[in-house]
Amino acid sequence: METFRAQVVVVGAGPVGLFAAYILAIQGIEAIVLEKETEGQTDMRASTFHASTLSYLNQIGLASSLIALGLKAPVFQYRIRSNDEILAFDLGELSDILKYPFRLQCEQHKFSKMLANKLFSENSSEIFFDCSVKSVKQTADSVSVYAETPGGSKKFVGDYLIGADGAGSVIRNGLGLKFPGFTYEEKFLTLSTTFDLNETFEDLAFVNYVSDPNDWFVLLKAPSAWRVLVPVEQSLADEEILSDAFTDSVFEAITGLNIPINTNHRTIYQVHQRVVESMHRNRIVLAGDAAHLNNPLGGFGMNGGLHDAWNVSWKLKSIIKDGKNPQELLSLYDRQRRAVMGEFVQSQTIRNKKMIEESGNDKEKSEWTNMRVIHADPNARHEFMFRQCMAKSLMDEKEIK
Numbered sequence: 001m002e003t004f005r006a007q008v009v010v011v012g013a014g015p016v017g018l019f020a021a022y023i024l025a026i027q028g029i030e031a032i033v034l035e036k037e038t039e040g041q042t043d044m045r046a047s048t049f050h051a052s053t054l055s056y057l058n059q060i061g062l063a064s065s066l067i068a069l070g071l072k073a074p075v076f077q078y079r080i081r082s083n084d085e086i087l088a089f090d091l092g093e094l095s096d097i098l099k100y101p102f103r104l105q106c107e108q109h110k111f112s113k114m115l116a117n118k119l120f121s122e123n124s125s126e127i128f129f130d131c132s133v134k135s136v137k138q139t140a141d142s143v144s145v146y147a148e149t150p151g152g153s154k155k156f157v158g159d160y161l162i163g164a165d166g167a168g169s170v171i172r173n174g175l176g177l178k179f180p181g182f183t184y185e186e187k188f189l190t191l192s193t194t195f196d197l198n199e200t201f202e203d204l205a206f207v208n209y210v211s212d213p214n215d216w217f218v219l220l221k222a223p224s225a226w227r228v229l230v231p232v233e234q235s236l237a238d239e240e241i242l243s244d245a246f247t248d249s250v251f252e253a254i255t256g257l258n259i260p261i262n263t264n265h266r267t268i269y270q271v272h273q274r275v276v277e278s279m280h281r282n283r284i285v286l287a288g289d290a291a292h293l294n295n296p297l298g299g300f301g302m303n304g305g306l307h308d309a310w311n312v313s314w315k316l317k318s319i320i321k322d323g324k325n326p327q328e329l330l331s332l333y334d335r336q337r338r339a340v341m342g343e344f345v346q347s348q349t350i351r352n353k354k355m356i357e358e359s360g361n362d363k364e365k366s367e368w369t370n371m372r373v374i375h376a377d378p379n380a381r382h383e384f385m386f387r388q389c390m391a392k393s394l395m396d397e398k399e400i401k
């Protein structure tokens with residue numbers, strides 16, 4: 001069987017796998033990336049890059065190129081659908097402590113493409129598309145994966161392996177790791193349109209979470225389109241949800257306009273809240289969606305995955321280049337990242353989902369009641385924003401030894 005070798009094998013050319021491979025490549029560490037698709041993803045998925053992620057990108061010279069591709073969104077807002085009450089949070093208030101006091105709205109696939117192009121020009125790395133990993137094995141000295149390609153089966157051997165192969169991770173399953181948590185009953189539908197939603201809403205920001213017990217929605221501006229996210233009943237067939245009649249009814253419910261509205265993308269996906277039991281087994285680590293899943297309210301999924309990639313790639317550099325103890329560092333990676341993704345991100349996204357399903361008029365204490373108190377108090381508001389841009393979680397993870 002044809003066999004390829006590298007210091008690190010990365011499975012998955014999503015944003016997380018590519019980011020990890022790029023950090024390794026610029027340290028002169030050989031990294032091979034294996035991707036089952038014939039090219040990088042181009043559909044609409046995550047579109048928010050938080051200030052914390054931009055600071056990391058800045059440290060390796062990538063921030064300004066990405067910022068040039070996106071839109072700066074200093075303000076994110078929570079709205080109540082029935083009465084248009086708005087709580088607007090302005091990250092500009094944190095400009096003394098954040099280098100990038102905004103969310104960057106930019107399509108995930110643009111970031112992945114930028115990284116893939118950079119990797120092509122790095123001698124120490126290579127991306128294999130159309131290369132579907134089927135199984136993984138490790139010994140005391142190395143890790144091997146076996147992949148199907150159009151040219152037949154191939155074996156890839158590395159000193160270490162990063163499983164960044166997304167929600168259905170073959171690597172996670174191959175290691176027999178449990179992935180506890182739950183799956184939401186409803187499906188999520190995302191639509192993107194070039195129709196200008198500012199025509200039908202007043203005071204829209206680039207990031208808007210609109211609460212309603214039945215018909216909540218999220219409106220996000222990306223450079224190429226407005227993105228709309230709504231929940232849809234599990235019992236509806238995907239074919240029906242993706243029909244013009246259905247998407248027009250979604251836009252009519254949101255905008256009040258009874259006209260056909262064009263869409264560039266229509267994507268349905270099932271949303272989970274899960275964290276793997278361990279992100280590390282000897283010479284193998286998991287990163288990104290392979291290790292943790294959460295709902296998209298807050299934009300923590302891809303950002304959290306990029307933070308995993310950052311954390312583990314620098315640890316691999318210390319192991320490979322500086323001779324540091326692999327088991328100590330990789331188990332520290334597991335503790336640090338599982339703490340952040342398991343505690344802050346899981347609880348915050350579950351609360352965000354609860355809040356977006358409220359009417360805002362609840363008599364009892366509710367997420368909205370709590371958010372009004374936070375919004376009114378400058379210290380609480382600043383602390384909240386510092387958490388929402390994931391800057392606090394990066395500080396917290398460094399405290400874990």
Ligand SMILES: Cc1cc2nc3c(=O)[nH]c(=O)nc-3n(C[C@H](O)[C@H](O)[C@H](O)COP(=O)(O)OP(=O)(O)OC[C@H]3O[C@@H](n4cnc5c(N)ncnc54)[C@H](O)[C@@H]3O)c2cc1C
Pocket residue numbers: 011012013014015016017034035036037041044045046047108131132133134164165166167169170190267268269287288289290296299300301302305
């Ligand atoms: C349909 C969909 C819509 C989404 N929408 C949003 C959204 O609106 N907002 C939001 O915040 N987040 C969204 N997400 C989540 C967000 O896209 C992820 O958090 C992010 O992509 C995680 O990056 P990743 O690199 O870990 O995984 P992925 O982006 O899933 O990348 C994994 C890569 O591994 C490859 N792969 C998988 N198995 C193998 C194998 N056996 N061999 C080789 N390659 C393999 C895949 O083809 C893929 O390219 C969405 C996810 C999906 C699936």
